[in-house]
Amino acid sequence: MSKTQGVEVIDLLRMRLHALNDLALTLKHVHWNVVGPHFIAVHEMLDPQVDAVREMVDTTAERISTLGGSPAGTPGRLVAERTWDDYSIGRAESIAHLGALELVYSGIIEAHREAVQATDKSDPITQDMLIEQLRTLELFQWFVRAHLENPRGQLSVAGSSSEDTAARKATKHALSQP
Secondary structure (H helix, E strand, O other): OOHHHHHHHHHHHHHHHHHHHHHHHHHHHHHHHEEOOOHHHHHHHHHHHHHHHHHHHHHHHHHHHHOOOOOOOOHHHHHHHOOOOOOOOOOEEHHHHHHHHHHHHHHHHHHHHHHHHHOOOOOHHHHHHHHHHHHHHHHHHHHHHOOOEOOOOOEOOOOOOOHHHHHHHHHHHHHHOO
16 A cells, blocks of 8 residues: 555544544434333443444554554544534434434445445455444444334335434334334
8 A cells, every 4th residue: 555545544544433433422322312112122222332333433543553543532523523413313212313323324334335435446454344344334224224114114214314304204104103
């Protein structure tokens, strides 16, 4: 890998590090703020996700260091450099949070896929790490979507462009079910 390619991969990983740190905090936020009849199922589903994402954070930071970079894990850097808004749902029904989390996972997965493509020719080690993370992120999204799909596989939050909209759609769909 050339020095230029190394710098590009470090920059790419810096944003993945921020996204994963943000996801871990968001999952814990949801864990603390979920209420309603499915509270315990969602509450307990999230802790293993938090642990796995924190492991991804550590692996990503160590890859940055391996490439000669300095991983920035402070909240200030995350907020200053991120390109997305803060998670918008506070205390809410479990289905509302799951609707919003589906969008969060979609954004993380899309950006991870772009990073996989960007490292295709320059860094197979980083690409392999990102692919492994994607495997787990997609699994967790599947867990979330299982609460939001009907038996025909239609997603109640399909077409949502914001967490608030997804939360409302998921809640409306849940209330309309017998």
